[in-house]
Amino acid sequence: MANLGTPTATAAVLNKYDFVFRKKYGQNFLVDMHMLEKIVDCAELTKEDCVLEIGPGIGTMTQYLAERAGKVIVVEIDGDLIPILKDTLGDYDNVTIIHQDILKVDLHQLVEEHLADRQKYKSFKVVANLPYYITTPIIMNLLEKKIPLDNITIMVQKEVAERMQVGPGTKDYGALSLAVQYYAKPEVMVSVPPECFMPRPKVASAVIRLTLYPEPPIKVSDPEYMFRLIRASFNQRRKTLANGLSNDSGLHLTRETVIEVLRQMDLSETIRGEALTLEQFGELADRLRKL
Ligand code: SAM
Numbered sequence: 001m002a003n004l005g006t007p008t009a010t011a012a013v014l015n016k017y018d019f020v021f022r023k024k025y026g027q028n029f030l031v032d033m034h035m036l037e038k039i040v041d042c043a044e045l046t047k048e049d050c051v052l053e054i055g056p057g058i059g060t061m062t063q064y065l066a067e068r069a070g071k072v073i074v075v076e077i078d079g080d081l082i083p084i085l086k087d088t089l090g091d092y093d094n095v096t097i098i099h100q101d102i103l104k105v106d107l108h109q110l111v112e113e114h115l116a117d118r119q120k121y122k123s124f125k126v127v128a129n130l131p132y133y134i135t136t137p138i139i140m141n142l143l144e145k146k147i148p149l150d151n152i153t154i155m156v157q158k159e160v161a162e163r164m165q166v167g168p169g170t171k172d173y174g175a176l177s178l179a180v181q182y183y184a185k186p187e188v189m190v191s192v193p194p195e196c197f198m199p200r201p202k203v204a205s206a207v208i209r210l211t212l213y214p215e216p217p218i219k220v221s222d223p224e225y226m227f228r229l230i231r232a233s234f235n236q237r238r239k240t241l242a243n244g245l246s247n248d249s250g251l252h253l254t255r256e257t258v259i260e261v262l263r264q265m266d267l268s269e270t271i272r273g274e275a276l277t278l279e280q281f282g283e284l285a286d287r288l289r290k291l
Contacts, residue, residue, distance in 0.1 A: 004060040004088060005033035010198055013058050017084050021199060025078055026131030029057045032196035039207050040064045042189045043127045043153040050114050050121040054102045054128040054138060057081065059088040061129060066092040070121050073114055077101045102138060107147050115148075124148060129155040132201070136160070136176060143183040143212075152184070152210040161188050161206040168275050175234045178278050179227065182218070184210035218282040226285035233273025240270050253288065261287045 004010055010031050013019075021027045030036055039061065045051065045068040056062045056074040058081065065072045066089070075098045076085065082099050089095045096114075098105070111124055126149060130138060135156050142152055163172045164180040165188055180186055189207045194200040220226050232248035233241055242262065246255040259269040265283060267276075276284070 005036045007031045007198055026133045028197040028201045030060050030129055031198045035192055035196045036061055036064055038190050042207055042209050043125055045069045048122040050124050052126045055131050059085045062089055066095050075100050075102045075105055107145050111147050123150040125150050126152040132157050149212050155205050155207050158204040158206040161208040168277055173274050175230050178230050181278055182216050184212045186210050218279050220282035221286055222289055225289055226281055229285055230281055237274055241273050242269055
């Protein structure tokens with residue numbers, strides 16, 4: 001099957017199958033060969049890589065991935081796209097098509113099955129033009145499940161990419177920034193304008209690469225507790241940290257306790273969560289846990 005990365009080639013496939021875009025699945029297909037090359041370059045693939053592509057659409061990017069990686073597994077929710085994928089990817093014997101909701105896939109099992117031949121495939125990577133309506137759950141699922149991934153190269157809404165990369169003191173800094181930065185080094189790689197898609201999305205997009213750390217960059221005794229503190233601080237981001245944390249009934253903390261710990265850390269009692277670094281959240285969690 002010829003390269004699908006142009007509006008004409010994509011339209012021809014869609015017409016052949018009478019395919020109708022489903023908004024509810026966030027379907028915006030890439031139709032720019034130059035941009036497809038750039039995105040796939042960001043993942044730094046070799047024939048020793050096994051790649052998971054989430055939401056392959058009609059298989060446009062999959063063709064590029066299949067050329068460069070040893071093996072590609074695609075997971076697509078829309079049953080109408082499965083016969084199309086079988087057609088467009090028919091020439092590749094290193095592609096496995098799975099018809100499933102990515103949030104329901106047992107990722108550990110998937111990695112185990114496909115990395116069984118460890119002599120051949122040394123690493124596992126994710127590359128995807130993500131459906132924007134579930135970007136955050138997909139990313140959090142990939143990170144929290146602690147599957148042995150090397151990197152995740154994904155196209156997301158530009159604003160979400162920035163949120164993952166920023167540090168304290170900016171308006172975009174929040175629970176997603178801290179969660180991503182605990183597990184991975186985020187790098188925004190390239191901006192992608194709406195013209196590169198069919199149909200065109202209303203927002204600008206960007207490709208971000210998350211390179212997973214073998215060990216988190218900070219040591220914290222109970223990471224889950226730290227993330228509960230982080231969520232509570234950003235749920236009420238206009239409040240001071242002491243008020244935000246003591247208002248969260250699940251944490252059982254008094255305002256005085258939080259202020260005392262902030263003092264021990266040489267932080268102002270009126271500080272807000274958005275001013276704390278990941279390291280400071282880790283220290284706060286360890287100190288509050290010990291009380
Ligand atoms: N990769 C294609 C491309 O770049 O042209 C399509 C990307 S499109 C933004 C998102 C794709 O994800 C669509 O094919 C959509 O059907 C699929 N999708 C949406 N929700 C999904 C889910 N929960 N699990 C798996 N695939 C999903």
